[in-house]
Amino acid sequence: LNIKNLYAIIGGSLGGGIGWEMLSKNNDLAEIFIPIACDYKTHDWLHAQCLVQQFLLNGNDEPLQKARIHAMLCYRTPQSLNNRFQNKFNQEKQKLESEDWLTYHGKALDERFSLKSYQLMNHLLMNIKTDERGLSKIKARMHLISVDTDLFFSASEIRMCFNKLKTEKEDVFYHEIKSIHGHDAFLMEYEQLNYIIKNIL
Known part of the structure; x- marks a missing residue:
């Protein structure tokens, strides 16, 4: 396809993990990166x-x-x-x-x-293993979205990633979906997610 640049990479769960890998291998692939309910590594x-x-x-x-x-x-x-x-x-x-x-x-x-x-x-x-040393080299503006009750990719781990990146990179932001539904909330709480993404894009 010969696609060299993307406006945004948006991925939920495993899709977000793949997004982390893509950007770690090609730092300037996208202008915006929105990983949803996922982290750069499997905890x-x-x-x-x-x-x-x-x-x-x-x-x-x-x-x-x-x-x-x-x-x-x-x-x-x-x-x-x-x-x-x-x-x-x-x-x-x-x-x-x-x-x-x-x-x-x-x-x-x-x-x-x-x-x-x-x-x-x-x-x-089981094997999301983005090289931690390269995270701050990703040029995309990052918006990390977690779910407060997620049992799969916990909000605390995603906040830790955000706090680490914030010390090395200016254009990184954190958002949190509030829900009783856990990981699946990123599929179920579409009004909250739409509001967050609409304000990013």
């Missing part, structure tokens, strides 16, 4: 969750379904699930509605994802 907590995913994906009995059910619990928070389902029991299916919801998401992913593609995604999440 221990996320690595541990990916390790559990790896164990589940390497199993023989419904690996995608089981991995997705576990992942859904990382994408949300206890408060998010408890508020939504309130221990409601589905008499027809003889199970909690929360269990039915998790089973549905597991089956839905199993129908539209191949095992190898999900394993690759998990491998990439």
